[in-house]
Amino acid sequence: MATLVQAVRLALHYGEEHLGVTDVFGEDVGPPLGGVFTATQGLKTAWNSPLDERGIIGTAMGIAYAGGRPVCEIQFCDYGFNIIDLMKVAGNQRWSGAGQFPMPIVLMTPSGSGIRGSLYHSHSFEGWATRLAGWKIVMPSTALDAYGLMLSAILDPNPVMVLLPKALLRVRGEQQIPGEPENEDELKEMIDAPVGAARAAWTPKWPDVKPYFVPLGQGNRVREGTHATVVSYGRMLPLCTQAADQLAAEQGLTFDVIDLRSLFPYDWPLIRDSILKTGRFLVVNEDTEVTNFGEHLLRRVIEELFYDLIAKPRVLFGKHVPGIGLNQAYETNEVPQLADVLVAMRDAATEAA
Amino acid sequence: MPTAFRGPTAATLAPPAELWSRDEMLPAARCRELHRLMVRCRRLEERCIKMSKSGEAYFWVGGPGEEAFNTCLGMQLRRGEGPAYDYVHLHYRNPGVLLGMGMPVLDHVRQMAMTLTDPHSMGRNFVCHYSKRDWNVIPVTSVIEVQYVMAPGTALMQKRSGGDGVTAVIGGDAGTHEGDFASCMIWSSRPGFELPVLILVTNNGWGISTASETQHAEKSIVDRGKAFGIPGEVVDGNDPIASWHALSRGFRHCRTRRKPYMIEARVSRLHGHSSSSGAARVPDEDDCVAMFEKKLLDRELMTKEEIERVHTEAINEIEEAVRQVHTEPRPTAADVYTHTYAPSPVDSVYPEDYTGLPA
Numbered sequence: 001m002a003t004l005v006q007a008v009r010l011a012l013h014y015g016e017e018h019l020g021v022t023d024v025f026g027e028d029v030g031p032p033l034g035g036v037f038t039a040t041q042g043l044k045t046a047w048n049s050p051l052d053e054r055g056i057i058g059t060a061m062g063i064a065y066a067g068g069r070p071v072c073e074i075q076f077c078d079y080g081f082n083i084i085d086l087m088k089v090a091g092n093q094r095w096s097g098a099g100q101f102p103m104p105i106v107l108m109t110p111s112g113s114g115i116r117g118s119l120y121h122s123h124s125f126e127g128w129a130t131r132l133a134g135w136k137i138v139m140p141s142t143a144l145d146a147y148g149l150m151l152s153a154i155l156d157p158n159p160v161m162v163l164l165p166k167a168l169l170r171v172r173g174e175q176q177i178p179g180e181p182e183n184e185d186e187l188k189e190m191i192d193a194p195v196g197a198a199r200a201a202w203t204p205k206w207p208d209v210k211p212y213f214v215p216l217g218q219g220n221r222v223r224e225g226t227h228a229t230v231v232s233y234g235r236m237l238p239l240c241t242q243a244a245d246q247l248a249a250e251q252g253l254t255f256d257v258i259d260l261r262s263l264f265p266y267d268w269p270l271i272r273d274s275i276l277k278t279g280r281f282l283v284v285n286e287d288t289e290v291t292n293f294g295e296h297l298l299r300r301v302i303e304e305l306f307y308d309l310i311a312k313p314r315v316l317f318g319k320h321v322p323g324i325g326l327n328q329a330y331e332t333n334e335v336p337q338l339a340d341v342l343v344a345m346r347d348a349a350t351e352a353a
Numbered sequence: 354m355p356t357a358f359r360g361p362t363a364a365t366l367a368p369p370a371e372l373w374s375r376d377e378m379l380p381a382a383r384c385r386e387l388h389r390l391m392v393r394c395r396r397l398e399e400r401c402i403k404m405s406k407s408g409e410a411y412f413w414v415g416g417p418g419e420e421a422f423n424t425c426l427g428m429q430l431r432r433g434e435g436p437a438y439d440y441v442h443l444h445y446r447n448p449g450v451l452l453g454m455g456m457p458v459l460d461h462v463r464q465m466a467m468t469l470t471d472p473h474s475m476g477r478n479f480v481c482h483y484s485k486r487d488w489n490v491i492p493v494t495s496v497i498e499v500q501y502v503m504a505p506g507t508a509l510m511q512k513r514s515g516g517d518g519v520t521a522v523i524g525g526d527a528g529t530h531e532g533d534f535a536s537c538m539i540w541s542s543r544p545g546f547e548l549p550v551l552i553l554v555t556n557n558g559w560g561i562s563t564a565s566e567t568q569h570a571e572k573s574i575v576d577r578g579k580a581f582g583i584p585g586e587v588v589d590g591n592d593p594i595a596s597w598h599a600l601s602r603g604f605r606h607c608r609t610r611r612k613p614y615m616i617e618a619r620v621s622r623l624h625g626h627s628s629s630s631g632a633a634r635v636p637d638e639d640d641c642v643a644m645f646e647k648k649l650l651d652r653e654l655m656t657k658e659e660i661e662r663v664h665t666e667a668i669n670e671i672e673e674a675v676r677q678v679h680t681e682p683r684p685t686a687a688d689v690y691t692h693t694y695a696p697s698p699v700d701s702v703y704p705e706d707y708t709g710l711p712a
Contacts (some may be wrong), residue, residue, distance in 0.1 A: 052540070065491055300710070
């Protein structure tokens with residue numbers, strides 16, 4: 001099975017061949033590196049840009065204005081703070097221009113902690129991203145979803161931000177991407193660039209991957225249960241499923257665990273119907289506490305489902321501090337860990353009604 | 354025998370067929386065309402300032418003092434949709450460009466009056482914030498620098514398409530303080546990947562209330578292009594003949610060499626920054642319309658009566674537009690969400706357009 005980052009690469013290849021992708025570009029995106037996480041190795045439209053995030057998103061917008069379909073990469077979402085106004089422009093230009101120009105750009109960027117990245121390689125970005133009206137924001141937690149969400153992001157004629165959970169980029173999927181070889185070594189041989197001198201002459205041998213679209217705005221219930229509803233995405237999602245399996249085995253507590261996948265638009269019917277069943281709600285992410293995207297979901301749950309709740313709804317989030325510290329004592333105490341998720345889920349499921 | 358009469362003949366009485374500025378010339382017909390555009394632009398700006406003060410509209414911003422350069426730019430842009438034509442990334446002082454391209458004054462007044470019929474923004478954006486896809490006019494933002502960082506993208510597609518389309522991008526001198534101006538130079542001049550970007554700066558010497566000489570150490574902005582191998586020139590933007598030829602050189606360079614070119618036009622700012630600073634007429638700056646009219650009169654290309662007629666026709670045209678927009682529909686609550694998203698085959702919540710929070 002492909003890893004999450006290989007899935008992104010396969011999706012970009014499919015996009016080049018079948019969905020009209022004209023440019024995949026950003027810092028170190030083209031050869032020889034193919035991206036600092038290797039998401040763009042071997043792609044025929046990949047090219048290296050100046051080390052200039054404003055130029056990257058601005059050029060992507062210009063390409064889109066002129067009929068192209070670009071995928072640009074901001075190397076880490078932490079480097080995206082100096083382009084927040086251009087993100088605003090990308091999101092509002094269609095609205096402000098009375099619908100004249102579409103803006104079919106994809107901006108992909110690794111997000112979140114988990115690689116000991118310290119202050120500038122560990123931020124979460126969904127709190128800012130989801131405030132950018134006019135954008136669509138997705139964040140996969142599996143390789144297959146990364147493939148399917150990236151294809152949808154490319155096909156959608158609006159600006160779509162693909163937040164990649166950097167701690168999961170090397171995690172192998174459990175479901176096969178349509179058309180990928182069953183043997184992971186075979187896939188590696190085909191699409192991973194060799195290290196060293198051989199790289200200069202290397203060309204990929206792409207598998208004949210097939211279309212697989214995860215619709216924007218469609219979540220996925222990855223565990224089914226009755227004691228509480230847990231909504232998460234990205235890096236925190238596998239912790240939630242792990243905790244759900246553990247709590248089911250040890251304490252008989254079962255959960256609806258929803259992988260949101262698409263943060264905006266989000267799958268409100270899936271969330272609502274689950275809460276109507278369980279009466280309990282917990283949203284889990286690793287972003288800082290103030291102001292957290294999970295708070296928006298919490299607000300809607302309180303306002304629209306208050307009388308259907310049987311216990312207080314909750315958000316589990318990262319601590320509100322200026323950065324993720326390098327020493328593991330910082331990261332593990334700032335960002336929710338499995339033990340924190342276990343406690344939060346157990347409490348959500350067992351608080352007296 | 355009386356000597357032959359040597360007074361003016363029919364030939365010497367005819368107006369000259371051209372007008373010169375130093376060693377550059379424009380034909381008389383082009384001069385009259387430019388004059389008419391400049392006057393329509395100036396009268397339009399003055400009427401919009403009046404609208405901002407009379408309660409007919411809110412905020413005014415524009416470019417009185419930039420008419421000469423901007424109308425020349427508008428007339429030289431190749432108008433059309435797609436990479437085969439020119440793209441133009443404007444800022445908010447460019448009604449002269451759109452009038453030069455052929456925009457009716459009515460469409461400008463519609464945006465000023467915030468009508469639903471405003472073709473640029475449906476009454477959503479400030480005046481001079483144009484958007485016109487069929488003419489490659491990229492949506493204008495109030496942010497003074499972002500157009501410079503989008504221009505390389507359209508130019509990249511033009512170069513790739515193989516035609517001779519040019520991307521023109523324009524901003525003010527204060528906008529060049531931002532890093533996006535440097536980005537534009539860097540991305541337009543990557544070795545082997547140079548792009549046909551005509552980088553324009555209208556230098557009016559001000560950033561709202563801050564004089565540029567208190568912030569800029571460089572003598573001229575085009576000097577910054579030299580480091581990137583971008584040729585450029587400084588032109589008197591109050592002189593339409595000099596402006597025409599500078600732009601002509603710039604377009605020719607970009608069209609044929611497929612590389613960037615820079616022009617810094619020194620212009621006036623005749624009504625301050627915007628209505629936020631009062632928009633009163635500034636007494637001590639050169640007026641390109643008045644200067645051009647003096648030249649047209651002195652060289653006998655136009656008579657005083659002809660010039661007055663141009664003004665009268667412009668005023669009448671604009672007043673008719675103002676009368677019309679008062680009869681046109683305004684946006685309502687039903688228009689708040691429209692045109693947020695383009696229809697998408699892969700969006701299960703917003704397949705057509707935004708409809709509010711996911712239901």
